[in-house]
Amino acid sequence: MLIAFEGLDGSGKTTQARLLFEKLSQSYSCILTKEPTDGPIGLFARDNMKSSTNKDTMENTLLMEAFFIADRIDHVNSVIKPGLESGKVVITDRYVLSTIAYGGVVGIDTVWLAELNKSFPTPDITFLMDIDTQAAMERLKTRANKPQVFENKEFLRVARYIYKNEAQKFKNSHVIDADRSQDTIAEEIFNIVMEQMQKGH
Numbered sequence: 216m217l218i219a220f221e222g223l224d225g226s227g228k229t230t231q232a233r234l235l236f237e238k239l240s241q242s243y244s245c246i247l248t249k250e251p252t253d254g255p256i257g258l259f260a261r262d263n264m265k266s267s268t269n270k271d272t273m274e275n276t277l278l279m280e281a282f283f284i285a286d287r288i289d290h291v292n293s294v295i296k297p298g299l300e301s302g303k304v305v306i307t308d309r310y311v312l313s314t315i316a317y318g319g320v321v322g323i324d325t326v327w328l329a330e331l332n333k334s335f336p337t338p339d340i341t342f343l344m345d346i347d348t349q350a351a352m353e354r355l356k357t358r359a360n361k362p363q364v365f366e367n368k369e370f371l372r373v374a375r376y377i378y379k380n381e382a383q384k385f386k387n388s389h390v391i392d393a394d395r396s397q398d399t400i401a402e403e404i405f406n407i408v409m410e411q412m413q414k415g416h
């Protein structure tokens with residue numbers, strides 16, 4: 216089973232991915248992974264995002280998303296596919312929907328972005344951690360390692376909108392109200408996963 220966590224920076228997806236991993240690992244063999252990866256292409260993309268000056272332009276974002284897709288090829292081949300083939304539950308913090316949402320914000324055609332991603336395994340469940348943009352920005356303020364890009368409020372508002380719109384096109388996608396306690400959210404997510412497992416996904 217492949218489970219993807221998606222959402223804006225500050226939405227709590229990394230925490231929820233970890234909580235699900237810890238809970239599911241008590242009964243199943245699981246892998247917790249993330250994008251961008253720490254592989255060479257992922258690191259290059261991150262460095263580029265930090266140093267780039269024209270961050271939210273279409274040309275810069277197009278380049279960045281191309282890197283993220285290239286990083287995904289490597290991630291799918293070296294981690295996701297082998298994990299799924301050996302019967303593990305693979306939980307990924309960000310996946311295809313990140314490319315579609317963040318690329319879509321600057322005007323890149325989301326249908327085309329989806330097409331570029333179509334050879335990758337489809338998640339059995341996608342969780343979109345949905346949070347008010349102001350709340351996400353407040354959460355990020357307290358973070359030592361703040362993301363350098365995508366912190367403009369209007370940018371986040373559009374990203375949130377596209378995320379929600381595009382999530383509907385993914386099978387078994389769940390928009391999770393992320394403005395609640397960690398435990399409440401974790402329980403809701405765990406219940407959805409168990410229900411899906413019982414259906415034999």
Ligand code: TYD
Nearest residue numbers: 224250251283309310313314317318362365
């Ligand atoms: P993030 O999850 O913040 O990575 P880390 O915490 O490891 O630095 O991702 C970095 C940024 O990259 C984030 O703001 C979203 C963006 N991103 C895309 O635009 N497209 C993608 O396909 C991915 C995976 C990330």
